[in-house]
Amino acid sequence: MFDIFWRFTAERHRVYERRVAGEPGPWTDDAILRQFKFCNVYRAADRVSQGLIKEVIYVDDATAAEDLAFQIVLFRTFSNINTWRSLVHHLGRKPVIDDLCGNRLEEALNAVRAENSRLYTGAFILCATDAYGRGIKHLNHVELFRDMFVIQNLQKQILEASSLKDVYDALHRFPLMGDFMSYQVAIDLNYSELTDFSENDFTQPGPGALRGIKKVFESTGEYSPSDVVHWMVDRQEEEFAARDLTFNGLFGRPLQAIDVQNLFCETDKYCREALPDLKSARTRIKAKFAPSPEPLDAFFPPKWAIVAPTLEAIAS
Structure with a gap:
């Protein structure tokens, strides 16, 4: 082995x-x-991480740091590129924290769910407890986001974190954020410029x-x-x-x-x-493996200074 x-x-x-x-x-x-x-x-x-990096984090739209933190957590919660794209379509822009103060995010998610019942990835299992009393999985997550970004100001804790473990701990104390999910989201946040810690920390x-x-x-x-x-x-x-x-x-x-x-x-x-x-x-x-008709993307956080070479360079 x-x-x-x-x-x-x-x-x-x-x-x-x-x-x-x-x-x-x-x-x-x-x-x-x-x-x-x-x-x-x-x-x-992987394709979902590539979607996060290209379509959420490194988009030329002058997103405020606080809103970007929220967007990264939201994206990874669903881990579904089509859900993200549909949300952007329904809202007319990327989701922001202000969408949690009213019902805009909830209404948009309801609309996306009505169009396509599969909001979430099937790649891993999320905590399914009814922690916020909403009864429906995605509505519980809306309440989680409110708790995180409106009530408890998680974005400030992320921006002030002094280590990757600090980011993990800030996420892990919330309901629905188990060990695995908190770690995955911490890594996602670290793809951005919001934090810059070694992935080996x-x-x-x-x-x-x-x-x-x-x-x-x-x-x-x-x-x-x-x-x-x-x-x-x-x-x-x-x-x-x-x-x-x-x-x-x-x-x-x-x-x-x-x-x-x-x-x-x-x-x-x-x-x-x-x-x-x-x-x-x-x-x-x-x-089973079935190749996607879409070409593979190879775009990584610019701070990593990675450039994908050509086939000739790889072969040599």
């Missing part, structure tokens, strides 16, 4: 590089990668990552799951080199803690097919 982790990472990322460069498929000889859907090695390269492995860690290691001793993630981050160059694997990172950017914790989850999925006899709480991969 430990060996598979690194080989899967290198091959899955080669698929991404070839697709970004415009090379026609199939992009790998790996039968499992060709048949089933796996997230990109780098979280920021803090990590919070989710349920899938915990399953992967248990498969990759017979024992982690006194290491916590977070310690394991950071240990893998620190060893990446040695492990790729030990297997003679070419891995240039995200056009030069090495794996970060958020990427490694995601990779534990993806490796867990991969091994349901690669090692079916390995004891596991889950035995199959649900999503």
Whole structure:
């Protein structure tokens, strides 16, 4: 499993590089990668994160910092690019905190739901408690947003945070914001210019990552799951080199803690097919791979100074 982790990472990322460069498929000889859907090695390269970065964060519309913080939290709550685009259409602009003071956001969400009942992603499970007494999931989230940005001024706490852990803690104290969701939103906020912390400063492995860690290691001793993630981050160059694997990172950017914790989850999925006899709480991969007709975007936070090269440069 430990060996598979690194080989899967290198091959899955080669698929991404070839697709970004415009090379026609199939992009790998790996039968499992060709048949089933796996997230990109780098979280920021996945389509939903790309939608967030391009259509919410780095849009030339002079959004106030406070409103941008709200927009990022709102987008990740639904994690559905079509929901975001429909909201913008119904409001005539990006949502702002003032939309929470009346019923504008709620009315817009109701309209979007009437047009398309699927407001949320199916990629991960959100806390489903009726924390604010509204009875309907998206209305509870509207009340959450009001609590966050109108009543408790979360935007100020985000802007004044001194670490990624501070951002996580500020989010985590709210109802409906579990460990996993708070960490995901903290990473999203850190894509923007609102904060600028290393993605290796803090990590919070989710349920899938915990399953992967248990498969990759017979024992982690006194290491916590977070310690394991950071240990893998620190060893990446040695492990790729030990297997003679070419891995240039995200056009030069090495794996970060958020990427490694995601990779534990993806490796867990991969091994349901690669090692079916390995004891596991889950035995199959649900999503089959079907290439999207839309070209892959490769736009990352400008502060990372990443430029995607051409196919010729990747091949060389």
